[in-house]
Amino acid sequence: MSSERYHQHFTISWDQLHRDVRQLCHQLVERDFKGIVAITRGGLIPAALIARELNIRLIDTVCIKSYDHMDQGGLDIMKGVDHDGDGWLLVDDLVDTGKTARAVREMLPKAHFVTMYAKPEGRPLVDQYLTEVAQQCWIQFPWDMGIAYVEPLADQLKK
Ligand SMILES: O=P(O)(O)OC[C@H]1O[C@H](OP(=O)(O)OP(=O)(O)O)[C@H](O)[C@@H]1O
Numbered sequence: 001m002s003s004e005r006y007h008q009h010f011t012i013s014w015d016q017l018h019r020d021v022r023q024l025c026h027q028l029v030e031r032d033f034k035g036i037v038a039i040t041r042g043g044l045i046p047a048a049l050i051a052r053e054l055n056i057r058l059i060d061t062v063c064i065k066s067y068d069h070m071d072q073g074g075l076d077i078m079k080g081v082d083h084d085g086d087g088w089l090l091v092d093d094l095v096d097t098g099k100t101a102r103a104v105r106e107m108l109p110k111a112h113f114v115t116m117y118a119k120p121e122g123r124p125l126v127d128q129y130l131t132e133v134a135q136q137c138w139i140q141f142p143w144d145m146g147i148a149y150v151e152p153l154a155d156q157l158k159k
Pocket residue numbers: 039040041042043064065066067068072092093094095096097098099100101122
């Protein structure tokens with residue numbers, strides 16, 4: 001699937017992400033998890049912040065790749081886990097088409113699956129998410145961006 005399906009950007013700053021993680025954690029803190037399984041790589045960042053909020057130190061990974069920047073390819077599963085997820089919190093940054101989530105759900109059917117952001121197609125595959133984002137939006141994460149100089153509008157208009 002190609003990048004043409006994305007018509008807008010939804011940009012998330014480090015501050016926003018951190019606030020969103022804390023808000024999601026309010027809904028998780030009463031539960032008792034054995035540990036966290038983070039879906040690499042995007043899930044690693046929220047997983048670390050969630051682990052701090054919920055005081056969880058046992059963190060495992062499912063290592064998987066499906067996108068080359070905005071282009072979706074075949075799923076490449078590099079590492080799984082040897083349990084069905086019972087009592088574990090499964091974390092990814094987002095669910096989009098749900099292809100990644102479907103594959104990981106098969107591996108860990110009993111895990112409690114959360115993402116920070118969810119698009120409509122993938123939303124039914126997760127147990128909990130914080131913010132819904134339109135299907136045609138590309139979510140731009142802070143780790144994929146940098147601070148850059150922006151030319152004043154007046155100078156841009158002179159060109
Ligand atoms: O619902 P889907 O359409 O499957 O898309 C969601 C997945 O895509 C991204 O991962 P990606 O494969 O780009 O790898 P990364 O986490 O290493 O950036 C994102 O982190 C999710 O894991």
